[in-house]
């Protein structure tokens with residue numbers, strides 16, 4: 001049995017990645033990922049043009065059934081991560097980039113186009129749009145405009161990180177936009193936006209920024225993640241790979257993501273709960289499931305979810 005997967009031409013011995021944002025901000029964290037067995041590839045924390053301290057603590061809170069965060073895009077800045085992927089990377093790495101405006105995204109990607117980096121990049125579309133408008137990925141016309149401008153000059157491998165959608169027409173609309181562009185992949189889902197947790201004993205929220213509103217992750221978002229992986233796989237051109245993110249805590253969850261069509265699967269909240277050894281456990285559990293079912297490779301069952 002093999003867990004081999006393909007990352008844009010690079011053969012990985014495991015389909016598992018870290019979810020951007022988790023254990024991937026500092027050089028130490030990135031080096032930890034490089035040395036983590038059964039982590040097939042790694043993703044950097046979304047980088048912005050300038051380094052950012054992010055929101056005040058508490059900005060991440062562990063819940064029984066997942067997590068809530070309002071990190072505020074803390075990162076060491078685009079130059080640091082570009083240097084890392086050019087000079088330091090030892091394991092296949094996806095450079096994640098973000099911007100607090102469409103203009104900044106264009107500036108950053110123009111610099112990246114001019115750089116020596118030829119590897120995969122992922123544009124985080126959960127970025128805020130113009131004030132008073134929904135986040136970029138929830139504004140289909142704005143997303144189309146940004147991607148049209150990006151692909152007027154960007155010729156290197158580029159994918160996008162998407163927030164979850166909750167309406168079948170929204171799946172149709174975002175897929176119609178994405179299918180117009182030569183994307184390497186979509187990574188779905190980002191955290192479920194603007195959840196809220198209440199500490200009953202203290203009668204207060206648990207994270208500081210945004211009045212306690214924050215992105216949800218972990219097992220509670222698994223059904224939403226599976227739906228988005230499945231819906232986008234059904235709608236996107238085969239040339240666009242689907243990276244499944246969201247709600248993975250077990251080998252069964254990895255199996256479910258792949259059954260829904262995921263080429264690779266990322267793990268975020270469960271790394272925060274269990275540590276990087278989670279990748280060995282997930283790989284072992286996935287192999288056991290495949291052995292029990294008689295599957296030799298991920299391709300034997302990828303995308304083969306049956307309907308009733």
Ligand SMILES: CC(C)(C)CCc1c(C(=O)O)[nH]c(=O)[nH]c1=O
Nearest residue numbers: 070071072073126127128191215
């Ligand atoms: C939410 C943004 C701050 C606009 C982007 C960074 C980000 C964050 C974050 O840095 O707060 N948290 C997430 O769960 N997903 C994200 O994409």
